[in-house]
Amino acid sequence: MSSTVSSLVQKHRPDLSRYEEIYKHLHANPELSNQEHATASFIVDHLTKISKDFSITEKVGGTGVVAILHSSRNGASSDKYPKPIILLRADMDALPVLERTGLPYASTKRMTDADGVEKPVMHACGHDMHITALLAAAETLCTARSSWNGTVIFAFQPAEERGTGAQAMVDDGMYSPERHNIPIPDLCLGGHVMPFRAGTIGTRRGLVATSADSMRITLHGRGGHASMPDRLIDPIVMAASTVMKLQTIVSREVDPWDTAVVTVASIQAGDAENVVVDDGRLAVDVRTTSPETRRKVQASIERIVKAESAASNAVAEPTFQTTRSFPLTINDETITARLESAFSSHFPSGAQGYTPSIPKLGGSEDFSILGSAVGAPTSFFMYGGTPREVWDKCEAEGTLNEAVPINHSGLFWPEVQPTLGTACDAYAVGALEWLVGES
Ligand SMILES: [Zn+2]
Ligand SMILES: [Zn+2]
Known part of the structure; x- marks a missing residue:
């Protein structure tokens, strides 16, 4: 099944040069937690341009956007959303950090924070990469739709940096039939760009982030x-x-x-x-x-x-x-094992490709709430963004710990490609692993 998944992604992945421009646009226009209004509108506009078939719910838990796409072949009328139901999550917020990368698309934005203080704003945690990759994966899955059965929920979450966004979506009735009525997923997948060599990606079973x-x-x-x-x-x-x-x-x-x-x-x-x-x-x-x-x-x-x-x-x-x-982030053993096989069939293995034992996150994450709130298992993967040239130089000099800018630094700079391609494929391969061949 995994080789089918890989060839489907190869065949249906859109031209990513368009998405590189989207990434640069989002990077230059970051928004602080709970103020992701323009970002949310951009996401809605883009999904609408890809296809009219996304069923989109806005303002979930503040600025959250949830889009649903299901296969046309398997929609039994008594069962609105065909199974399996896979949730893919990207967080949308930026940080009160002054950008010092000097990139042509660097942010010069300033915003007033929740305490009324004006701050410089930067996507210093790479959530702009998460959004762009999930949009590209949404287009991939949409184009490949005649080849899979089930439902995909694309969840664009606000306020991860405050640890409140996922809970706010749940508390706002994301899954409640009386409110937003998003179907309960069978499993949830999320990912994060990290200060590892661009092009690398990894999974890990069990604990990945502390509370x-x-x-x-x-x-x-x-x-x-x-x-x-x-x-x-x-x-x-x-x-x-x-x-x-x-x-x-x-x-x-x-x-x-x-x-x-x-x-x-x-x-x-x-x-x-x-x-x-x-x-x-x-x-x-x-x-x-x-x-x-x-x-x-x-x-x-x-x-x-x-x-x-x-x-x-x-x-x-x-x-x-x-x-x-923030809750503990614990990757479910069963779904992570299946993700391991999907990723190892798609990505090259080894130090410059896929590893099933990626290091744990340094910080914490609220992603798992989107699953734990409804008893769905979750798995969180991580991929590198550090420019390969920077990584290789620092590795040769033995300065990886001191010289590679990390998340939340004003110098954090993911290399657009291959990072974007890796992240897009991770979402698409992850979902298709369950969506292909289960009918
Ligand atoms: Zn962060
Ligand atoms: Zn983050």
Whole structure:
């Protein structure tokens, strides 16, 4: 079946030079999380141009776009959407990062963020590549439609960087019959461009990305003149003690065979030499690799912060505000095994092609929510974007870790080709693996 899939993609893949221009357009016009309005309109316009047969739903969870395409041959009237139903996901948002690539299509955009502050904007995580590749895959699958049976859902998701977009789509009734009524997928596939050599692609079974929980904590003291410590409840000493005690969660409470990160990323309390302010503020970032450890670490943070606060005689209980929350990303064993066989039949194997053991993601992802919300298995693949010349030079010099710009850097620069072709094929091959030959 896999060789059929590969030849179908070869035969029906559109001329990608058009998509290279689309990529450059999207790159030059990035939009911050939850503000992906022009991007969403562009996606809708493009899909409409490809074919009138995409059934398109806009404004899913804010700016989300969901397009459905099903095979013409197998649409039993009692069953609106023929099976199997495959969801392919691309995220759409950019980041408040100043682009420094110097590329002719570099972004010079600025936007006002959710806090009302104007920021430079850049597709520094490569989501423009994800969108372009999924559009090219949509055209490939549309053109090849007489050769497959089933339904494909193209999900263009907002606000991945905030960790809220996938949940917002689900909460907005993406799958609800009373609301957007998108059919429940049998499986979901997503992908991400990474700082690996362009042209490489990989899958991985099991855990691929940690969960992430970010929170802001406020410790409540009583400020006043720095010369009268006996009249104060010093939030700085309270915060310092809390920060040190938080270090013991990973070193003293988490199983040494397990992995977790508890980072106090910011600490703020006053800025004058002779004034102590009322409150101390901490920003804490937590990464874990299992639901049990996630619960345990969260409980430990709360216990320690409350106890240190009480020990310092705080004037009120500390306040906690969760600012970001990403689930664990765990690739389903069964569907990933099938993806391995599809990818290994299509892409060349080895260090410059496909590997079934790609390194885990450095960050976190909310993609899996689109599946877990309805009990559908998910698998997330990753592909390289680093220009081959840059990669090979750095590899020869032993400077891959220092000199290759990574996601979220103002210098992050995916080489348009072969990255776009690899990503387009990954979506198309991934879907066709289930859509071909199951009738
Ligand atoms: Zn990112
Ligand atoms: Zn990303």
